[in-house]
Amino acid sequence: MRKHRIRYCSWHILHKLPTKWGNVSDNGNEKIKEKNSVKTDKKRVKSDKVKEKKSEKTEKVKEVVYNSQTRGEFEEKWIKLMDDLGKENDPWFRGIFELREKWVPRESLKDFVENFEAALKNIWQNENDADFKSKFRAPKLHYELPMEAQFQHCYTNEIFYKCQHEIRKCANLSCKLVREEDGDLVYEVRDCRDMSFMVIYRRAFLEVQCICRKFEAMGILCAHCIQVLKQERIFSVEDKYIVERWRKDVQRYNLMIVDPAFPTIPEQGRLYELTIATNPIIQELLHLGSLNEILHTAVFNGFVELRNKVAGIINGEVDNESNGTVRIVGRASKGKKNRGSQMSGEKV
Template sequence: MSIAIEEVFPNSHHRLCLWHIMKKLPAKLGGHAQYKMIKKQLKNIVYNSLTIDECDENWLKMIEEFNLENNDWLKSLHKERNRWIPVYVKDKFWAGMSTSQRSESMNAFFDDYIHSKTPLKQFVEQYDSALKKKIENEKHMDFVSFNSIMPVVLGHLIERQFQNAYTNNLFKLFQDEIRGLMFCNASLLKEEGTTLVFEVVETMLGKNGEPVREVSFRVHYTELHCQLKCVCRLFEFRGILCRHVINVLIRMKVIEVLMNYIMDRWRKDIKRGYQSISNIYDDYGCDGERYRYNILTPLIQEVQQLGAKNDNSCSILVEMLKDTKEKLIAIDLEHSRVEQLKEVSTSGAKVIHSPLKVRSRGRPPTKRKQSKIEQIMKKSIAKARKKGVAGSEACSETTLAVLSEILLELL
């Protein structure tokens, strides 16, 4: 497998699963009289070594102390140590992975939908359902990251910078390092030209929360370009700034880190390439961005293949793409300007509409119960209008008729 990987993926990094190796300890060394001591020292070498020299030195001491020079299994492991011991591989980016992570793989994801005895027809249907669920979950997580804000722990400007950039899940991991600051103490050790070397002493806690030991970490800080490097190499290995580096940044009163320390793969405002691939669950018409993207993708790939055939074609294509890019940027800016002008013109000439007619509370006037006086006045006014009396005469005659009717009713 390693030979095939080196041939097919020459620029990749191949590792052995740390969990599987450590799982074989009882089978390979369980018969030794001092097995428990060997296991304890081996775990300390594997998990707690900060430098390669420290790892190699402790390994040789363990071999000599327990007379393990003839153990073929340990010999093979030491020969392949650059493929599995964490201190040898931490200078490469692994997104924090040290094992094959079978429990988190795609196989485990589909276990809820299919099993070894699933018929072929049902397999296709269940596979379809599982994939749809995965897409829905990812879109939901993106929505949550965009529309909710994780509360800060320290409240420092650096923490707020990562709060605005990272997805919620990654910001939680970053906050674990923020919480670890209370156990770290940084002090300036020496100066090497323009680089400051700090010693960060971290107090390690046991299972009961009691201090177990203190570990010293070296952090190199170049103020000119704000370059940082810690001996733990958490950023190189996992893509997250460690508590030791953050401690030095706060000590140096840095309020914002460079963008190269905020990985694009962890950002919530980055559109990932695989999200542009169409699938059967997308609901889009013939005028959406995804539809246009799917039209352009195969054409651009064909042009790319033609341009990569020789240097002349490549240079011509590069110039054409640069010119096309500038034109598209200009068109986009013009379109944005036109949209802004439309919004301004629309907001400046607002149409004022009449207020909506709202029914008043209570019984409608036409159905309201009238008093005796109102009934008499209404009849009198109607009689006056029938006689054709108008103007002031109508008013006086109506008034007299009303008063007469009221007096008669009262008597």
């Protein structure tokens, strides 16, 4: 059984603070009673001072809640503040303090940055996995329609499946020409629910537009437009209907976000530089390695050799010489005794 953690809304709790201060005055001892009758100028001034005093106390509590870096720091500041404000024995304030685990933000700025970076890495990994599948695992075609093959060739798998779904919906559509206006054809497309959609096809510009405006809103050509194109014997779409950002051949870079508050992490800068510099090379090698078995073996062995070089440097088994060569100073592994102890190559 899944365990649920209940959290309270800190905004709503802090929003109630002005109503919890009661009657206050400038010195904190003298009570000021607010009457509903017509107020004199003097009473209005006192009322404004009361509101200002309540606002100041509220801001002090918010300062403790949002600017405490650790749990211990928050508890220490809270107890001191309640003592200063005379609220150490107030039931409402004692109650929310006992429930502090359920509403007080517990993440420090450092924790937030670390969690944010971890979330970004997870997003990047998912994007990389999706890109790999789109480039090397083509989805199946179900219809003898060149447009479907065009979507498969251009789009990532996720977007292709959405386009394929629109093609599938065409089986439940009927289409008829309603009128022609200045060379533009107006079609009425009906679905199985007897809902009507007006589609305009402009022959001169090879443009199609549906009243549902799905392409304009989502970038996916709707089934109504596809049905009209089929009626016009047009079985592939213009490039204007292929959204660039969803193409599988678009070069994507996972940019590192370097926080100026943490300038002592040089790994971020180096990772960014390596990503920009090597991503095109890696993508090209992966493509070449997929062409045949010989290239596949060569690319795979090249990656393994590079990994072993880097591991050797980390373990102190490889020495970078000033002339740009890499010298293996450790013993050759078993089964590779015939190889020389030195090899040339670029610095890693």
